[in-house]
Amino acid sequence: MSDLYQEIILNHAGNPRNFGTLTHPTHTLKEANASCGDMVEMQLLVKNGKVQDVKWRGVGCAISTASCSMVSELIKGKPIAFAKKLTEKLLLKEMGMNAILPTREKCLLLPLRALQHLSQ
Template sequence: MSQAEQDLYQEVVLEHKRAPRNYGHLAHPTHQAEGTNPSCGDRIAVELALEHGTVRDIAFTGQGCAICMASTSMMTEAVKGREVAAAQALQQHFRAVLTGEEAPEAAPLGKLVSLAGVRQYPSRIKCALLGWHALMHAIAAPQGAAPATTPPEVQP
């Protein structure tokens, strides 16, 4: 990756940290879950409005480091309006890139590829995956259930 690409990707991450997309609450979520990374204190809550197998709307709240907030913000943009199966597949590709199981250039990540550099910092992988774990728990939660909480230790 060239220095120009690295600079561009860093700017994308910083922009999502400064102005996270889809931050706040949904008026009528159908699914929700929370995630916590006890090693650093990051906390994310994801709310979904699922309709006929599609993520009709998504929002998140919480606080965390720049990587956590940017990753969650970018995730909401990437899955909003997509079928649940497509969101799940995207999560699998994203996780595989961060854990070194898939090459960033081979994964269909779009702007999410800007977070591929996180894989060089194993302790930050949990930060980048926290919102995604909450998303997957929300999708798996029964409709109208109380917010699910991710396991105490979020595994990369």
């Protein structure tokens, strides 16, 4: 079977973590892959430089869904600086992969591109 669909990816894609919306977010970050129809809206509650809470919602493929889910877990409770600097390499490591097919890279990067809005 396809190497891409590791158990951890199927697990997050099937049961996305932190899915939903926050009542009083301090940041709402939107990003989309127009050509695939994927979109994500991440909401962060940042207090004292820390990501106190995070929720996200969106539609997308298994890769982008798993990626959003895992990113939300990674940044929750961490300093905002960590969320801003989250890299593709680290995310791939969390997924147990060294690299991703070039055609699916944009799916993986969707939540990271959303987080980049924090720095703008």
